[in-house]
Amino acid sequence: MSASEAPRVIPAAAVPLHRQLGVTDFELDEIRARLGRDPNDLELAMFSVMWSEHCSYKSSKVLLRTLPTAGPDVVAGPGENAGVVSIGDGLAVAFKLESHNHPSAVEPYQGAATGVGGILRDIFTMGARPIAVLDGLKFGDPAAPRTRHLVRGVVRGVGGYGNCVGVPTIGGELVFHPSYGGNPLVNVMAVGLLEERHLTRAVAPGPGNLAVLFGSATGRDGIGGASVLASATFGEDDPSKRPSVQVGDPFAEKLLIEASLELIQRGLVEGLQDLGAAGITCAVSETADRAGTGILVDLDAIPRREEGMAPFEVMISESQERMLAIVRPQRLDEVVEVCGRWGVPAAVIGRVTDDGLVTVVTGGVDDRGMPRPATEVLAAIPAAALTSDAIVYDRPAQHPTHRRLAPAPGAPESASDHLPVRGMDPGAVLRGLLGSPNLGSRAWVTTQYDATVGSDTVEASERAAGILRIKGTSKGLACATDAVAGVGAFDPYLGAALAVAECSRNVLVTGARPLGVTNCLNFGDPEKPEAFWQLSEAVRGVGDACRALGLPVTGGNVSLYNESPDGRIVPTAQIGVVGVLDDVERRVTPRFRQAGDIVVLLGEAVPGLAGSEYAALAGSAVEERLPSLDLAREAALQAMILAAARAGVLASAQDVGGGGLAVALAECAMWGGVGARLSLRVSAEPAVELFGESPSRIVVTVRPADLPRLAALAAEHGIPLEPLGEVGGDRLQIELVGGGAAGAAEERGANVADALDCALAALRHAWEQALPRALGDDEFTPPPGDG
Amino acid sequence: MRVGVVVFPGSNCDRDALHAARLAGAEAVPLWHETPDLRGAGLVILPGGFAYGDYLRAGVLARFSPIMAAVRDHAARGGLVLGICNGFQVLAEAGLVPGALLRNASLRFEHRWVRLSVERRDTPFTRAVPEGMLLRMPVAHGEGCYYLPDADLDRLEASGQVLFRYAAPEGNPNGSLHDIAGVLDAGGRVCGLMPHPERAAEALLGSDDGLLLLRSVVESTADGIPRVSAPR
């Protein structure tokens, strides 16, 4: 007998309903204050889902308000289903990141699949055609059978949904860290393209307009905490009949996309809202509240998939693939025709009113959609009370006593005094890093994703950013998503700021100008002061970095309570950035291009190996320092690289990220199919220079004749520049020179190389085998050629 | 010449096919699956995607769409039909080309760039392909493992109905028998292939080899009347 089946000490009836629904006594008082009376059971159920963390952002709202949201390109910022930024020519891009962590932990395939479905709906609700998906995935130890099961299921689920709806998955990240063992993260970013004139808002204006629900019928999916109501309603009924796992139907979603976009393009809807968390309750209350209206819902008109559903089940069901449109009565026939042609059922379920209330009735409405005398009113709640006037907390934050030195949850207990910064064979370390689960080729994942459907994909997958061209223009879009969990584990502020810097750098190295930031904040239980402190530090980090880099935050998502019996996840601010390339033909890629090109390092290493992949490989780094981030320096570097790309100086460019400079160089060489002969000045420790992950560095190559122009740009922006050598051959050779290297020489053992010298084939082999080996899949055949 | 691209519910490469057909110099029009009217198209493309979600078995539900009767007639009259990926699965389920497409041997969805050898250049689909050239284009499917019982397979080979094979270095992504990537019907007018030529129609996207197939069709029908070139 599992814990949940154990006989309750307190009989269920002794626990008041609101508490069973997760509503605190204090919150119940707040609800009473807003209603001026006691809520009935249905109203309580509606409040419980709308005042959940997921819908109300009650713990994070005070923090999110501090984020910068304004910018010259912003068309729609936070508060809408997705942020929208202009890219000129009357075109705009909608993009957003969202989590589906908990559903994916329970049922990885369906959890991830419905996560993709949910974020796509946020995009096309705005009037944008979804054109790209990126996924930020975090798991525990790849050798653990449970992790393998989760990774397989989640990757299949992301692909299963995205491939079927026909939106290419062009990027993302897969990160293993022990703290995610009991609580994986599945964050999905979607990007859509729209004509600005088709921008659609999630509003319910115009009393008398109709509320039309279209898409799948409503079943008992995703009825979580409120299922306690079911026992009140159904007595002894088998709880297994109340499935809370949602099953995705990408085929239905594809039809929903086409129907929705056609409705928008033909100007048939006044407002459009997808149904996500809290289902119909959320959709009607948010659209009404935004428009300052009310909505009357005729419960009996809502198409159901199952018989015998209780009113609360219908009102809070999270059945997938549904949309709510607000329609003028005279356009209803056309709306029904469009939906019908796409095979999408549609039903009028209510009307916009002017009383500011969400009213739920049963027993019939008159021709005007208004209640008859005999009609029973099941619920009547001010729309604002459910949404904009929902409860907000200012929670206590408390930083942990060991801020930087506390080992991350799951990290090995014993700390080594120092990392082996001397006496190592750098080539062996590089192969070890490329062969590690976090840095190896992602082909095992990306071959399961359709990256080319849509015929717009210019670059995908292994690169820093995915690039799409925009048909009918010379433009391109660069998209990336990043988190820096390794550093976030020690310092949530720094981890979040680094993630913003890295993600926008990833977009910039393609030559694209970043337009905006979306984010997904994955944290623990906000009621624990330490977890709330982590969240508030991370928001501060995102805000500071965005201000320094001149980037508006246009939207995002917050996922809290990411904890398991094994502990809390490390603070994880997942960042998404979209940028525009004026001429996609002139994009810059990381691939080394041509023998004789000069390899140049822009920026310089700062000490601090904690949180790096090198530290993870070496075993432990809890005594080490963290790298530091100088946001002014980062901004200058980003301005410089954009100027260099625009001037056409760059033959290639790659951001220095996980695994440090050596890994960045190895990637440029492997993907370009050509090596390099380099020498690196080592001022302090070879490990810091080669494998440290200090930010604000980019490796570029230029034609020899272009070096002076690059140097001039670097000088102009105050960026340190160091030519390292030249492209050529089939090996990556890095000679270590300077004071730091000389000091190390004495300690070098007889078998240790003086320089890093590896055949590309050996690097590629390590890199290609990393992930299949980590996941124990020996049947996978990596694609030949460049990733 | 006019290319018609069938839009089934769940097709998701229909726009790509229309775009590529236009790049190849054709006039391209969408054809709605409920309407059995080919709008005068000389070539009908059944595009990639997941018609009816690929539920039950890839291609099987689409096979019963009203437009398929018109496609069948078109083929019977010697009109050209090209099924790409899901379109190939529909053609196979409908019996318009021989064989069945089983789940990939890896049991995974496979998105990869592959290389195709062109087994015959005397067909309306391949006449513009230079001798000896391997065509580079992506595959993206979960059920593309070509199967025919042994005896039928021998007959297929003998009659020259194998048109494309997966070639080195990437090789066979799905376990198809005889590395078969695309086949012809007995009359040589209907072609099904798993890889996506329409996604390889511009150098910017990595390859324009796929355009050669569409150019071949445009050339074959330059005078408006498809020339018949039956397989050996």
Next chain:
Amino acid sequence: MASFRYAVSVMPKPGILDPQGRAVEQSLPHLGVDSVHAVRVGRRVELTIDAAGETDARAVAERLAGELFANPLIETWSVELVSAASSVRSAGPA
């Protein structure tokens, strides 16, 4: 008019490679099971048919099985009358 519920079982033909069955077999040792072999994975479709009698209903079921649910090139099928409700019992905790 009466309702009849059928289960149509569709299995890969003998001789057709069944990678799913093979994958199941390969995963069995991890579960500590070594007594299982000849695993084949197919489909089961349940449907309710309204008809005047069983003969008529079965004819529809057989037709759908052969034309829709199974591909005769690669699959075999059988049609079985089950009770009006699903023949599969509910199992496992929710």
Next chain:
Amino acid sequence: MASFRYAVSVMPKPGILDPQGRAVEQSLPHLGVDSVHAVRVGRRVELTIDAAGETDARAVAERLAGELFANPLIETWSVELVSAASSVRSAGPA
């Protein structure tokens, strides 16, 4: 030691959305069929188990059904003893 062949039927739980069943129903009008409803699509796994007796064999089959073949969150299953050969008759031209 004897051999027992089982068929495990795995079906979507009642109440759980079955996109496949729904798509099949939607396309039935194209086949001129309007008497069919409540279509559910599941899996059928056949396997042979070596054991001293049926009780032991069935225990293995039940365990695999619940742990491997079905996902108890969204699926139900049933285990049925079939003849040593596949219970599905061969049909259509080979």
